Amino acid sequence: MKGIFHFAAQSSVPLSLKNFYKSSANNIESSLKVFEFSKKFSVPVVYASSSAIYGNLPIGNDQKEKFSITSPYAQDKLTVEYYAKTLFEVFKISSVGLRLFNVYGPGQRSNSPYSAVIPIFINRMLKKLSVVINGGFQTRDFVYVEDVVDVMLMSMK
Incomplete structure (x- = not known):
């Protein structure tokens, strides 16, 4: 195995607002399981993040480290990005998160x-x-x- 592609998530913003605990538990726990597996086998992860972390920022203001969290789903995706960063800093496991629109x-x-x-x-x-x-x-x-x-x-x- 050369790497892991991680696309699993509850991706509906309205559903994350309706039942944020269930939605967030699904999104964060599934990602942590993927990261644990990647650590165990020392393989990189490519995962789907989301443009939702930009929220309602003005057009052209989507620079790195600038967020506007407007839903539990957006927070889930940002949290997963921070876990991915920790995975590299602590265990040297590479990952790439793509903020898909x-x-x-x-x-x-x-x-x-x-x-x-x-x-x-x-x-x-x-x-x-x-x-x-x-x-x-x-x-x-x-x-x-x-x-x-x-x-x-x-x-x-």
């Missing part, structure tokens, strides 16, 4: 609590329904799932 691609469902905006918009357009953009002043960053896979694979090298 809105990942989209084939197979996404528009009726899931984890739905991203693109499948919701596509579903509404196919049904000839209006697409509500909430005033038109929002800014979003999207990344295609195959690009994420490429970066994850490169990060493991």
Whole structure:
């Protein structure tokens, strides 16, 4: 085994608000188990963090070490990043956390609590329904799932 890819998480911000203990226990404990396994076998970890840790920072203000935690989910992801840093500082086990933004691609469902905006918009357009953009002043960053896979694979090298 050359490394571990860790994508497991409860990733719904609304669900983290509704039941933050269960959500946080899942996200943090599963990550700690992955890190423990990586330590045991001395292999690196590439894991999914989240853009959620930036919260509502102004556009262009997402520099390193600047956060705006607005949900338990965001706090979970930041906590996992700090554990990953500790894993390296104490045990010299490398990890890479990617702060993913809105990942989209084939197979996404528009009726899931984890739905991203693109499948919701596509579903509404196919049904000839209006697409509500909430005033038109929002800014979003999207990344295609195959690009994420490429970066994850490169990060493991």
